[in-house]
Amino acid sequence: MAPAPELEAIGVVKRYGALLANDHIDLTVESGEILAVMGENGAGKSTLMSLLYGLQRPDEGRILLRGAEVRFSSALDAIAAGMGMVHQAFKLFDSLTVWENVVFGAEPRRGPFIDRRAARAQVESLTEAHGLRVDPDAIVGALSVGVRQRIEILKALYRRARVLILDEPTAVLTPQERDGLFAVMRRLAGEGRTILFVTHKLHEAMAIADRVTVLRDARVVARMRTSQTTQSEIVRAMTGRNVDLQISRGVAAAGAPLLEVEGLTVAGAGAKPLVEGASFQVRAGEIVGLAGVAGNGQTELVEALTGLRVPDKGAVRVAGATLTARDVAAHRHAGLAYIPEDRVAVGAALGADATDNLAMGFHRAAPLSHRGLLNVAAMVKRARELIAKFNVKIASERALAGSLSGGNLQKMVVARELSHEAPVLIAEQPTRGVDIGAIEFIHGQLIAERDIGRAVLLVSAELTEILGLSDRILVMYEGRIVADMARSQASEEKLGLLMAGRTAAS
Amino acid sequence: MSDFLTPFLMQSAVQAITPILLAALAGALCGAVGVFNMAMEGQMLIGAFAAICGSYASHSAGVGVGVAIAASVAFSLILAYGATVFRGDAVVICIGMNLLASGLTAYLLRALFNVSGTFSDPAIAGLSRIRIPLMPSIPILGWGLARQTAITWGAWALVIVVALVLFKTPVGLRMRGVGERPDAAETLGVDVNRYRIVTVLVSGALCGLAGAQLSLGAVNVFAEDMTAGRGWIAVVAVMLGRGHPLYCAAACALFGFADAVGLRLQGLGLPNQLTDIAPYVVTLAALAISHRARNSNALGKADRDV
Numbered sequence: 001m002a003p004a005p006e007l008e009a010i011g012v013v014k015r016y017g018a019l020l021a022n023d024h025i026d027l028t029v030e031s032g033e034i035l036a037v038m039g040e041n042g043a044g045k046s047t048l049m050s051l052l053y054g055l056q057r058p059d060e061g062r063i064l065l066r067g068a069e070v071r072f073s074s075a076l077d078a079i080a081a082g083m084g085m086v087h088q089a090f091k092l093f094d095s096l097t098v099w100e101n102v103v104f105g106a107e108p109r110r111g112p113f114i115d116r117r118a119a120r121a122q123v124e125s126l127t128e129a130h131g132l133r134v135d136p137d138a139i140v141g142a143l144s145v146g147v148r149q150r151i152e153i154l155k156a157l158y159r160r161a162r163v164l165i166l167d168e169p170t171a172v173l174t175p176q177e178r179d180g181l182f183a184v185m186r187r188l189a190g191e192g193r194t195i196l197f198v199t200h201k202l203h204e205a206m207a208i209a210d211r212v213t214v215l216r217d218a219r220v221v222a223r224m225r226t227s228q229t230t231q232s233e234i235v236r237a238m239t240g241r242n243v244d245l246q247i248s249r250g251v252a253a254a255g256a257p258l259l260e261v262e263g264l265t266v267a268g269a270g271a272k273p274l275v276e277g278a279s280f281q282v283r284a285g286e287i288v289g290l291a292g293v294a295g296n297g298q299t300e301l302v303e304a305l306t307g308l309r310v311p312d313k314g315a316v317r318v319a320g321a322t323l324t325a326r327d328v329a330a331h332r333h334a335g336l337a338y339i340p341e342d343r344v345a346v347g348a349a350l351g352a353d354a355t356d357n358l359a360m361g362f363h364r365a366a367p368l369s370h371r372g373l374l375n376v377a378a379m380v381k382r383a384r385e386l387i388a389k390f391n392v393k394i395a396s397e398r399a400l401a402g403s404l405s406g407g408n409l410q411k412m413v414v415a416r417e418l419s420h421e422a423p424v425l426i427a428e429q430p431t432r433g434v435d436i437g438a439i440e441f442i443h444g445q446l447i448a449e450r451d452i453g454r455a456v457l458l459v460s461a462e463l464t465e466i467l468g469l470s471d472r473i474l475v476m477y478e479g480r481i482v483a484d485m486a487r488s489q490a491s492e493e494k495l496g497l498l499m500a501g502r503t504a505a506s
Numbered sequence: 507m508s509d510f511l512t513p514f515l516m517q518s519a520v521q522a523i524t525p526i527l528l529a530a531l532a533g534a535l536c537g538a539v540g541v542f543n544m545a546m547e548g549q550m551l552i553g554a555f556a557a558i559c560g561s562y563a564s565h566s567a568g569v570g571v572g573v574a575i576a577a578s579v580a581f582s583l584i585l586a587y588g589a590t591v592f593r594g595d596a597v598v599i600c601i602g603m604n605l606l607a608s609g610l611t612a613y614l615l616r617a618l619f620n621v622s623g624t625f626s627d628p629a630i631a632g633l634s635r636i637r638i639p640l641m642p643s644i645p646i647l648g649w650g651l652a653r654q655t656a657i658t659w660g661a662w663a664l665v666i667v668v669a670l671v672l673f674k675t676p677v678g679l680r681m682r683g684v685g686e687r688p689d690a691a692e693t694l695g696v697d698v699n700r701y702r703i704v705t706v707l708v709s710g711a712l713c714g715l716a717g718a719q720l721s722l723g724a725v726n727v728f729a730e731d732m733t734a735g736r737g738w739i740a741v742v743a744v745m746l747g748r749g750h751p752l753y754c755a756a757a758c759a760l761f762g763f764a765d766a767v768g769l770r771l772q773g774l775g776l777p778n779q780l781t782d783i784a785p786y787v788v789t790l791a792a793l794a795i796s797h798r799a800r801n802s803n804a805l806g807k808a809d810r811d812v
């Protein structure tokens with residue numbers, strides 16, 4: 001008889017009120033295997049992971065770990081049974097050091113005190129054994145996203161996790177950080193650990209996973225071996241139709257400059273400015289892509305452009321109006337729409353319902369506001385229209401934004417900003433965490449915006465997205481714009497070099 | 507200098523610091539677990555009253571201290587459960603507790619002892635003072651420490667204990683984690699509510715001691731609202747010291763000293779209406795200065811990073 005699988009779910013069901021989030025799901029993972037769980041936004045992937053990890057209890061069905069049925073009443077039971085989960089939003093203590101974060105709750109002791117030496121040594125040996133480079137004494141708040149993710153993995157390994165669940169681990173990583181994570185995942189699987197990971201990216205699933213399980217509308221619709229399938233087959237399983245992965249677009253007919261930036265400088269805490277003398281234009285009817293490895297000043301540049309941050313030098317003009325150092329409302333009023341990178345903290349109010357979220361920024365003027373009072377009927381009507389148009393999966397327009405799946409929340413933010421119909425649109429990582437169908441849709445919308453004569457600034461960590469959509473491409477490195485070229489002159493290799501701080505060999 | 511800082515002045519300065527210091531430690535502990543405790547004024551007042559009752563009934567200062575701690579801990583149950591299990595707003599609860607303590611002690615004073623305003627009685631045993639030989643011959647510091655109660659000595663020892671617990675023990679690490687990110691602490695198996703409840707009760711014990719020192723430490727009297735803002739000064743000390751026990755203690759020492767200097771200036775003929783405000787002026791100045799320092803630190807993006 002073959003040994004029992006490492007982890008098995010049999011007929012698992014989870015309901016949220018009337019909504020069926022997991023419908024009799026069967027799932028099996030062998031030890032040492034990497035399983036990708038894929039599916040459209042709202043298909044129930046995160047729900048399934050939280051059931052496996054004991055964050056919620058299934059309404060029906062059984063979960064077996066190494067052949068024995070388990071009933072976790074909390075994540076603690078799951079941890080004790082050798083499971084670990086890295087959440088999409090990290091759960092770390094920013095003010096504490098790396099080693100303190102790792103040992104928290106299970107500290108080695110000497111007498112009444114924490115055995116600091118032993119704790120550090122254990123963390124250090126874990127980092128070495130698994131190739132997770134990180135300084136145990138660093139303060140977590142100062143570390144980059146990629147390093148924080150490693151700390152989360154370390155936390156799980158410190159608690160002797162044999163099964164590791166990663167929910168969209170690559171969504172917030174730079175390409176380099178992602179490669180680092182994949183190396184770690186391969187290593188862990190090689191040691192006999194089991195990894196389940198959720199992703200929307202086909203090439204990632206193909207590159208790292210042994211098998212793919214596809215969910216659609218709360219059910220498992222396909223189980224495949226990556227060695228025996230193709231990307232388009234996975235897509236068909238996810239969406240139930242053929243999706244054109246190529247971005248098709250016509251030529252741009254660029255007009256007058258709508259967004260003008262001159263010598264923009266944002267000082268940092270250290271001597272080096274975060275953004276240094278950035279100058280560029282985005283004209284009507286063109287999409288300008290801003291490429292760069294995360295942390296090279298793109299975030300700060302966009303904050304300065306949108307009024308979230310006051311620049312130290314330089315000027316910003318939107319549709320001819322000088323906006324330097326004015327507030328966000330003035331920017332929006334002058335004609336700027338903004339899809340922020342962080343949909344949870346900046347883009348949406350999770351505690352408010354979809355109607356309110358979709359009305360935000362439009363609440364001061366007619367038709368949503370009438371003589372200083374909100375017109376609730378108009379707000380609801382607007383919310384319904386946008387939800388339908390952007391195909392947001394939500395129970396009703398009165399459901400809280402916090403109950404939406406990650407990708408649907410992103411669709412809601414995109415819906416609101418595109419409805420602004422402003423001459424200038426700044427889209428920062430607009431497709432992060434959204435499924436393939438939605439990516440296709442959002443890309444189509446961006447191109448449509450361009451075609452009706454709007455100026456679009458696209459900030460993205462995905463080179464394929466930049467290359468696929470942009471008419472002109474800017475590259476940012478260490479706070480400066482180091483290249484400004486037409487799409488026809490750009491290639492993946494050239495951009496890669498520029499992003500790494502090398503000048504392109506012409 | 508030694509004309510200005512007499513032995514008596516130093517002794518009263520050190521004595522004046524004790525209750526503020528204990529209350530500040532209480533506040534720092536609660537702050538560490540993420541409960542904003544502003545009820546120290548009320549917790550202390552209950553302790554001061556209970557200490558008098560206990561000592562009056564038993565003729566023993568020790569019993570008085572024990573009753574003070576018990577009463578203040580019991581009173582703290584309101585905040586301990588209100589801010590956790592019942593999810594109340596700590597600020598609102600604390601304001602309520604301070605008002606309740608003030609009214610309740612005034613009422614009980616009348617009901618139990620049939621007096622209003624103040625109560626003192628020869629039957630009340632005060633805390634004895636520890637005399638240390640040779641100490642009075644050391645100028646300034648020696649004068650200050652020569653004749654103090656065990657509570658005063660204990661308070662300074664507790665500063666060290668609290669600092670060690672917070673920064674060197676597993677319990678302290680977990681407390682700080684609970685204060686910073688309760689959701690993360692919860693997923694790592696730390697019972698957030700339990701940590702908060704126990705910490706608030708410990709703060710009650712510390713404030714009970716502070717109250718006993720107030721009513722039994724010097725003149726064996728209870729007066730309505732005799733805490734007179736010391737709990738609030740402790741709140742400020744916690745803020746100034748950013749919740750670090752050692753810095754909080756330094757802030758308390760500063761206030762105590764300002765208080766003593768005020769007294770001394772009064773002795774030199776300045777009107778007491780003017781000198782009484784000395785500690786408050788120092789408080790405001792210290793707050794303003796520390797706020798400026800913090801603002802210039804927070805420049806840049808650091809404060810926005812999540």
Ligand SMILES: Nc1ncnc2c1ncn2[C@@H]1O[C@H](COP(=O)(O)OP(=O)(O)OP(=O)(O)O)[C@@H](O)[C@H]1O
Nearest residue numbers: 016021041042043044045046047403405406407408
């Ligand atoms: N706490 C909740 N209350 C109500 N509905 C919920 C809750 N959590 C999830 N849902 C709903 O359950 C469905 C499945 O959500 P889930 O988060 O599992 O999707 P997902 O596959 O992870 O999607 P994404 O790729 O967008 O992250 C969605 O329709 C979502 O709105």
Ligand SMILES: [Mg+2]
Nearest residue numbers: 045046405406
């Ligand atoms: Mg999800």
